[in-house]
Amino acid sequence: MTKIKVAIIEFDYHAEVLRNTLHILRQPGIDVTVFTSIKIWEQVNWQEQDYFQLYLKEDEISLNKFLGLHLKTLNQNHIVLFNTIASNYKTWSELKITGATVLRIHNANTYFNPLIKTFKPKLTPFYVWKDSSHFARKTIGEFDWYYRKKLMNQVDHFAFPGSQITSYVTNNFAVPLEKAWTLPFGYWNKPKTYRGNNPDKIKISVIGKVDQRNRDYKVVVDAISNLMPYLRESNKHLELVLLGKANTSYGVRIINGLKEMTSNNFSITYFSGFVPQSEFDQHIAESDFFIIPTRIKTRYTIYEEFYGYTKISGSINDVIKYHKPALINESYPLDRDIKDMFVSYSNSTDLADKIILWIESETYKQIDSIVALSSYRLDQMQKTYRNTLNHILQRQTTH
Structure with missing residues (x-):
């Protein structure tokens, strides 16, 4: 059986997704070559024995020169997986790649919708300055919208982190089904299910920077306020942990x-x-469950994006990785193969009621995360990736 040769390219910032992908592709029948920068590779923090070829770009060398030096090696691969392309669109659009190209999409609205539909200006001093700077440097200075579109027309296949996003893109943008694939970012190997044994002490975590642009923390504050009479009357103690910088x-x-x-x-x-x-690890291990107060509307540079529809919330991957159930904003659409780990809330009052229900009935302890997340177990995720790569290769050879 001929091995599938896969090159993975990452020169922007998704080090954790790169690390996860390397674990998933560590299987018989697949040869992997990685092209990345020294800085990103340090962030990957690979602790295991290398099973892949690794080409690292030093800061002193330009991306153009680096790719020129290694283009022959790159083109020895059947499939080239771009883990992220968020810059250097001109360089990538002019690179002559012979294998099938697959681009991971992290922000679908930005990459598939015209600028006129995705740019939603905000008339505050901060955003006026930020947007003007982006237009001057990227839109006009680097012509990024033009070269990004040129690149998108050249890419053979697109990979999305969840089936809801894949469906949204194929239904709303001109992306053929045969070019759209679902390749999740996360997986689990050994379940992390430790929780405290004292029913009178509850620990809830919210992961992520305390930033109003992506999460609605006020709904959490109001829910805690609504909870206080219950906590006093039941003589229970709730510890809320905000696992992210709160320096704004x-x-x-x-x-x-x-x-x-x-x-x-x-x-x-x-x-x-x-x-x-x-x-971080200690607080996660001791947490009974998570709260995910994700806002649906968000921004990527100057472009409007929608969590759950055009991009995934990192908190979804946290649930997969740490096997913790979560209470989540009801507006977030959940993939069918993961939704048993979640219960939705509509507002702060409903969130408080759901927290009380989970504490009183210990509902969260009854969720079998191994069953609920079975599709994301490492061996199953390896099978998903292997099957997808085989399908891509078969389609490439028939065209």
């Missing part, structure tokens, strides 16, 4: 609002800077 003015307001409610029944743990990995 918005973050400070949220923290202050939560601090005002601290008592024998409620405590808040937060971080003004980077969360040390050891502390």
Whole structure:
């Protein structure tokens, strides 16, 4: 049986997705070659024995020169998987690749919708300055919209992180079904299911920077306020952990609002800077469940995006990785093969009611994460990737 030769390219910033992909592609029948920068590879922090060829670009060498030096090696691969392309569109659009190309899409609206439909200006001093800067540097200076479109017309296949996003793109943009594939970012190998044994002490975590652009933390503050009478009457203690930097003015307001409610029944743990990995891991292990207050509308540079529809929330991958059930904003569409890990809430009152229900009935402990996340087990994810690569290769050889 001929091995599938796959090149993975990453010169932007998705180090964790690159690391996960390398674990998934570590299987018989697939040869892997990685092209990336020294900086990104340090972030990947690969701890295992290499099974792949690795080509690292040093800071002193230009991307054009690096690719020119290694183009022959790159073209020895059957499939070239672009883990991210978020810059250097001109370079990528002019690169002569002979294998089948697959581009991971992290922001579908940006990449498939015309600028006139995706740019939604915000008339605040910060956004006027930010958008003007982007237009000057990228839109006009680098002509990025033109070369991105040129690149998209050349790419053979597109990979999306979830089936909901794949369906949304094929239904709303001119992307043929035969060019759209679902290749999730995350997987799990050994389930992490430790939770505290004291039913009177509950620990809930919210992962991510305390930033109003992506998450609605006010709904969490209001829900905690609604919970306080219940916590006092039941003599239970709730610890809320915000696992992300809370160093913005918005973050400070949220923290202050939560601090005002601290008592024998409620405590808040937060971080003004980077969360040390050891502390992050400890808090995750001790968490009973997560809250995911994701806003649906968000932005990528100057473009409007929609969580769950055109891009995935990183918190979804956290649920997969850590095997923790979550309460999530009801507006977020969930893939069928993962939704048993979630319960949706509509507003702060509903969120408070759901938290009480989960505490009282210990519903979250009844969720069998191994069954609910079976599609994301490493061996199943390896099968998904292998089958997809085989289909892509077969289609390439018949055209």
